[in-house]
Amino acid sequence: MSEVTRIFDEIEHGDPQAADRLLPLVYQELRKLAASKMAHEAPGQTLQPTALVHEAWLRLGGSEAHLWDSRAHFFAAAAEAMRRILIDNARRRKALRHGGGQARVDVQEIEIAAPADDEQLLAIDETLERFSVFDPQKAELVKLRYFIGMTIEEAARALRISEATAKRWWEYARAWLYAEMGKPGAT
Amino acid sequence: MSPMENAPQGSPPAVTSSDQEESIFNRAKSLPAAERAAYLQSACGSDEKLLKRIQLLLDSSERAGDFLEPRAPAPRPSGTIVVALSPSEKPGDFIGHYKIREQIGEGGCGVVYVAEQTEPVRRRVALKVIKLGMDTRSVIARFEAERQALAMMDHPNIARVLDAGATGTGRPYFVMELVRGIKITEYCDQNHLRTAERLDLFIQVCHAVQHAHQKGIIHRDIKPSNILVTLHDGVPVPKVIDFGIAKATEGRLTDLTVYTELHQFIGTPAYMSPEQAEMSGLDIDTRSDIYGLGVLLYELLTGRTPFDPQELLQEGLDQMRKTIREKEPIRPSTRLSTLLEADLTAVATRHGAEAPKLIHLIRGDLDWIVMKALEKDRTRRYETANALAADALRFLKSEPVEARPPSGLYRFQKMVRRNKTAFAAATAVVAALVFGLGLSIYLYSQERQALRKEKQALQRAIAAEKREALLRVQAEEGLAFERKMREITPIANKLTTAGFFLSQGLFEKADEVMKDVPLVLPQSASIFNVLGEQHMRRGEWPLALTNFSKAVQVDPTNHLWYQHLAPLLVLTGDRQAYQKLCDQILRQFGSTSDPPTADRMAKVCMILPPPNANLQTLAKMADTAISVGPTDSDWVFYEFLKALAEYRLGHFATAVDWAQKVVTQGAEPPRSVEAYAVLAMAQYQQQQVSEARATLTAGREFVRQKLDSYQGVNWHDKIIAQTLMAEAGALIQPSPSPVQSEK
Numbered sequence: 001m002s003e004v005t006r007i008f009d010e011i012e013h014g015d016p017q018a019a020d021r022l023l024p025l026v027y028q029e030l031r032k033l034a035a036s037k038m039a040h041e042a043p044g045q046t047l048q049p050t051a052l053v054h055e056a057w058l059r060l061g062g063s064e065a066h067l068w069d070s071r072a073h074f075f076a077a078a079a080e081a082m083r084r085i086l087i088d089n090a091r092r093r094k095a096l097r098h099g100g101g102q103a104r105v106d107v108q109e110i111e112i113a114a115p116a117d118d119e120q121l122l123a124i125d126e127t128l129e130r131f132s133v134f135d136p137q138k139a140e141l142v143k144l145r146y147f148i149g150m151t152i153e154e155a156a157r158a159l160r161i162s163e164a165t166a167k168r169w170w171e172y173a174r175a176w177l178y179a180e181m182g183k184p185g186a187t
Numbered sequence: 188m189s190p191m192e193n194a195p196q197g198s199p200p201a202v203t204s205s206d207q208e209e210s211i212f213n214r215a216k217s218l219p220a221a222e223r224a225a226y227l228q229s230a231c232g233s234d235e236k237l238l239k240r241i242q243l244l245l246d247s248s249e250r251a252g253d254f255l256e257p258r259a260p261a262p263r264p265s266g267t268i269v270v271a272l273s274p275s276e277k278p279g280d281f282i283g284h285y286k287i288r289e290q291i292g293e294g295g296c297g298v299v300y301v302a303e304q305t306e307p308v309r310r311r312v313a314l315k316v317i318k319l320g321m322d323t324r325s326v327i328a329r330f331e332a333e334r335q336a337l338a339m340m341d342h343p344n345i346a347r348v349l350d351a352g353a354t355g356t357g358r359p360y361f362v363m364e365l366v367r368g369i370k371i372t373e374y375c376d377q378n379h380l381r382t383a384e385r386l387d388l389f390i391q392v393c394h395a396v397q398h399a400h401q402k403g404i405i406h407r408d409i410k411p412s413n414i415l416v417t418l419h420d421g422v423p424v425p426k427v428i429d430f431g432i433a434k435a436t437e438g439r440l441t442d443l444t445v446y447t448e449l450h451q452f453i454g455t456p457a458y459m460s461p462e463q464a465e466m467s468g469l470d471i472d473t474r475s476d477i478y479g480l481g482v483l484l485y486e487l488l489t490g491r492t493p494f495d496p497q498e499l500l501q502e503g504l505d506q507m508r509k510t511i512r513e514k515e516p517i518r519p520s521t522r523l524s525t526l527l528e529a530d531l532t533a534v535a536t537r538h539g540a541e542a543p544k545l546i547h548l549i550r551g552d553l554d555w556i557v558m559k560a561l562e563k564d565r566t567r568r569y570e571t572a573n574a575l576a577a578d579a580l581r582f583l584k585s586e587p588v589e590a591r592p593p594s595g596l597y598r599f600q601k602m603v604r605r606n607k608t609a610f611a612a613a614t615a616v617v618a619a620l621v622f623g624l625g626l627s628i629y630l631y632s633q634e635r636q637a638l639r640k641e642k643q644a645l646q647r648a649i650a651a652e653k654r655e656a657l658l659r660v661q662a663e664e665g666l667a668f669e670r671k672m673r674e675i676t677p678i679a680n681k682l683t684t685a686g687f688f689l690s691q692g693l694f695e696k697a698d699e700v701m702k703d704v705p706l707v708l709p710q711s712a713s714i715f716n717v718l719g720e721q722h723m724r725r726g727e728w729p730l731a732l733t734n735f736s737k738a739v740q741v742d743p744t745n746h747l748w749y750q751h752l753a754p755l756l757v758l759t760g761d762r763q764a765y766q767k768l769c770d771q772i773l774r775q776f777g778s779t780s781d782p783p784t785a786d787r788m789a790k791v792c793m794i795l796p797p798p799n800a801n802l803q804t805l806a807k808m809a810d811t812a813i814s815v816g817p818t819d820s821d822w823v824f825y826e827f828l829k830a831l832a833e834y835r836l837g838h839f840a841t842a843v844d845w846a847q848k849v850v851t852q853g854a855e856p857p858r859s860v861e862a863y864a865v866l867a868m869a870q871y872q873q874q875q876v877s878e879a880r881a882t883l884t885a886g887r888e889f890v891r892q893k894l895d896s897y898q899g900v901n902w903h904d905k906i907i908a909q910t911l912m913a914e915a916g917a918l919i920q921p922s923p924s925p926v927q928s929e930k
Binding site: 115124134135138142145146149150151168169171172173174175176177178179182 | 205206208209210212213216243244245246247248250251254255256257
């Protein structure tokens, strides 16, 4: 039984702490998966976050047999992991551009299709962080949609809310973040 | 604990300011612009701040465009997430004109129902709803593209595809002729069909596939669950279903989409051809179906697929693809004999046979038929489904089959393909050999044919009484040819073996193989040459000499072999042999018009002072070389040759000029040293003694710094450089530092 499957089991048996252990595993798996893909792809290929996450789910032993709780936790962890990977990449590239030779460069940079260019990605992430202090649940929805490309329908399932609610939250969150980004002083 | 609390976001859904904002915002947003102001007034009351906030949000929402929205609609997530839980069609529902009756099957990519068609005719059909979250429009567009061709298919062993469309929920569906049957493999096993009866069904399937191919339709997903057997008056009839559907639903299985469609992909890897596993997506042709038929036959014979589907799944996507592309499946008979006793007995029982007899029956011809259909390289598979069927039929009639066990050479090539990197080193040598051999054998037989035609003409001309004598001549000729072939073949085999060993870095073994190869085939020269260079690298001069000599002997027309042999003879001090070789070189290449050949051959003949008789030819060769002009990339080589030739001819002033050019250019080590040597000698001969000494010293310095450590490919040039330096040193009277150390 894989580590992840064990965690799923524990979640399904009601251990609330188990979910915390998912993030590092999922993060590691996504990076590994992306690296192994890059190694086999022609240069210039980029990987789609959605595809990566779904493959990671299957590789880590995810199946339809798992309860929704496990899936929800998994995709929450995946969204966070993907966010970190994308942000790390963006920061590293920025550092390199600005001559920060000390920035660590992986042997092979993982090219994952980011939803926006580096500057914008970092700006959005910062704003999103503020939003998540203000309203963590709606911020979670944004993460699922924005970083791993989930549809409204999927994100609703993952968050256990109705599609209509997800839609309303989404519209609100978009407006909130857009307004916040437009403020003077915002990055 | 409620599920909500267990959800990952953690915080309890209390009413927060954001919830209040959100509900006013969304409510206002849903209202027509005219009613918004009034609503906001009433909702926010006296809270000016909230009102302004909501107005800002509404304004932002207007301007946000597609801010944060996932960019492209594709790639869609896997069906496991979305569709598995969405409600499926129920009996009584309508999809298009079709009324759903009951579900009859569920596969990797869809659910199959019996449905009732009411218009234009009333009949029962099979309706397959694709369950993946695929792009319905493109699926249907791809189907439409093939609809015309599909309509042309009319074969008793093909279930017709009648229609396609989109369901109310937007999923694509296909309507097919309803086939009430079971999977071909199950039918065979349940009825204990013997191998011959299985082959009989299989041949019918091949003919059906052939029919589709002739109409331009490739199935792309041949597997037992797509071949159903029904009984017509007690006679089993196989029907191939799902024609045209794989193409429409598969679309471009590119790397980007495959992960999202992983479930569909892993549904059938056991039946996937190497080129489909490659997933370049575009290059699928009828031969992929031949492969599919090969897998089917394999399964009909052994009850197993060539690759274990469970193992494939465990390997992960990349390894799975690699396995399908590169791993040779085990032969069917071998597969059976490696089964556990109990499993084997079970398979045999299903075949209505005893285990040993079953293995014996399959071993040989059936093995080769299956393996030919399963070739990784599709050009080696059967050309058509009919050809495969014909071979199966030949087996049934106990006639010789077309499929053959792979030849030695072919196996060798396969090995090369599997160990690409290891073979890269000597690929050139081996390729030249294989090609050269084929060519020489071809030419030989051509020659013989020409000869025979001549004789035939003669035969017509001469009187009948001489016919007997002529026939005898021909017979002798035939014998001579056979003798020649008998002589050539083992040599060819040795060359191939040696080439293989070299490619593996097994130099001693190659040397061993080549030791007493008769010097008959010119193609052996390149092998001898490689061996010679290897010995050279190890300082084994005599052995190097032997190999280079053999290369020259077996292929005297290639100047490259002399380029190595001549300097080596100088190095070993065999002046007599060297001069003899030089004479041979000048006879062979003295009047060449190819500048590189002229350069290399003239140069090796001037390492030591040449006899006067050769000087004119050498001068002419040097002129051939410099005729290319200074724009040539090899110009510096030719400049040096000219310098050397002028020196040997006694034209010291011009020799100084030419050598000076090379020295000032700073050419690579051997060439620079050669030029220093010639320059020093030419200066000395012109009585410029101090200049000559200075040049010599500079040359020696260059030797110490650059040439001694030179390990480049031009080792033969290094010998020339060292020899010329020694000559210069001896001429100019060495200063204290001994020249002899240069060797």
